[in-house]
Amino acid sequence: MDVRTDGHSTTTPHVVWSLLSAVEAWPQWTPTVTSVTRERAETDSPQASDGIGVGSRFSVTQPRLGKASWVVTEWQEGRSFTWVSRRPGIRTTATHQLHPQDGGTRIELAITWDGPGAWLVRALFGRMTQRYTDIELNSLVTAAEARG
Numbered sequence: 001m002d003v004r005t006d007g008h009s010t011t012t013p014h015v016v017w018s019l020l021s022a023v024e025a026w027p028q029w030t031p032t033v034t035s036v037t038r039e040r041a042e043t044d045s046p047q048a049s050d051g052i053g054v055g056s057r058f059s060v061t062q063p064r065l066g067k068a069s070w071v072v073t074e075w076q077e078g079r080s081f082t083w084v085s086r087r088p089g090i091r092t093t094a095t096h097q098l099h100p101q102d103g104g105t106r107i108e109l110a111i112t113w114d115g116p117g118a119w120l121v122r123a124l125f126g127r128m129t130q131r132y133t134d135i136e137l138n139s140l141v142t143a144a145e146a147r148g
Helices: 014-018 023-028 045-048 120-148
Strands: 002-007 037-038 057-064 066-076 078-087 091-101 104-114
Touching: 002 120, 014 091, 014 104, 014 120, 023 037, 023 057, 066 091, 091 120, 104 120
Parallel strands: none
Antiparallel strands: 002 104, 037 057, 057 066, 066 078, 078 091, 091 104
């Protein structure tokens, strides 16, 4: 892992998942995401537009990072999801995992970079991405605790 953070919420995985899986609402609870919009393909069926799953696409805008397109590559309802963003020479993979623990939820967030440009992205954005990931985790815990 290039960037990793984990923490604990005293709320149930269901409560944390309700926030984490509603990706279009992330700007409401974390300052590290300005906007999230679903990118709908012309081939999407009406059922595909109702939920999120493998193949779902989103445009995510973040301060100092701009806009990126993300595609969900793994989705385990109530537990975890992974999405990938590709740019020339670089693939960014972000994982989000929830684990029931001690009457609450252990949360793991991670980002990895692959490709010929990965070294440059690590050098330019590694520390900022770690800060953003830490802020996202803390914001998620705070939002979950407020709901819980």
